[in-house]
Amino acid sequence: xxxxxxxxxxxxxxxxxxxxxxxxxxxxxxxxxxxxxxxxxxxxxxxxxxxxxxxxxxxxxxxxxxxxxxxxx
Amino acid sequence: xxxxxxxxxxxxxxxxxxxxxxxxxxxxxxxxxxxxxxxxxxxxxxxxxxxxxxxxxxxxxxxxxxxxxxxxxxxxxxxxxxxxxxxxxxxxxxxxxxxxxxxxxxxxxxxxxxxxxxxxxxxxxxxxxxxxxxxxxxxxxxxxxxxx
Numbered sequence: 001x002x003x004x005x006x007x008x009x010x011x012x013x014x015x016x017x018x019x020x021x022x023x024x025x026x027x028x029x030x031x032x033x034x035x036x037x038x039x040x041x042x043x044x045x046x047x048x049x050x051x052x053x054x055x056x057x058x059x060x061x062x063x064x065x066x067x068x069x070x071x072x073x
Numbered sequence: 074x075x076x077x078x079x080x081x082x083x084x085x086x087x088x089x090x091x092x093x094x095x096x097x098x099x100x101x102x103x104x105x106x107x108x109x110x111x112x113x114x115x116x117x118x119x120x121x122x123x124x125x126x127x128x129x130x131x132x133x134x135x136x137x138x139x140x141x142x143x144x145x146x147x148x149x150x151x152x153x154x155x156x157x158x159x160x161x162x163x164x165x166x167x168x169x170x171x172x173x174x175x176x177x178x179x180x181x182x183x184x185x186x187x188x189x190x191x192x193x194x195x196x197x198x199x200x201x202x203x204x205x206x207x208x209x210x211x212x213x214x215x216x217x218x219x220x221x
Contacts, residue, residue, distance in 0.1 A: 016219070025130040032214030038132050 008052045023047045076126035140205040148198045159187045
């Protein structure tokens with residue numbers, strides 16, 4: 001499972017500590033998720049996605065890139 | 074209460090318990106350390122509820138769960154293997170014919186020694202848990218560093 005948390009953090013100008021406090025986990029957890037050492041629960045994944053205001057598939061995905069929904073879908 | 078204050082308090086309670094253990098050994102009062110241990114644990118739980126910083130989340134819970142499960146999986150086999158031997162010795166009936174080595178007396182562990190061995194195995198369980206905890210903490214990035 002890969003993710004783009006680091007990218008979204010940079011886009012929202014957030015440190016790992018800031019994001020961790022906002023979603024109620026420790027900084028080490030954010031770091032472990034970013035580095036792929038820990039796969040978050042669905043609950044935490046949704047919290048992270050909601051915090052950035054995107055769908056969960058935009059941040060968490062298998063393979064190289066997330067599958068973006070087509071305009072007609 | 075801050076996170077570091079909580080950890081400092083745990084350290085102080087641990088030191089106090091060691092001192093009380095020493096005193097209860099010197100004065101032969103086992104009830105003293107038993108009561109102190111229970112009070113110490115209650116104090117830790119009360120202090121934990123007052124910690125404002127986040128000290129536990131789903132990753133740390135998962136590390137604890139995995140370490141506890143693996144410890145139990147290893148420990149129960151060792152403990153049961155020894156205990157079943159101990160039960161066999163307790164139930165030993167000397168009147169059974171000893172066909173293989175009739176000249177040798179039956180090997181029976183004294184119950185006190187069995188207790189000491191079981192106590193030793195319980196101590197081993199603590200080391201097992203610490204070992205598994207370190208392993209899973211590493212696996213789930215507890216000591217990872219970042220450029221940030």
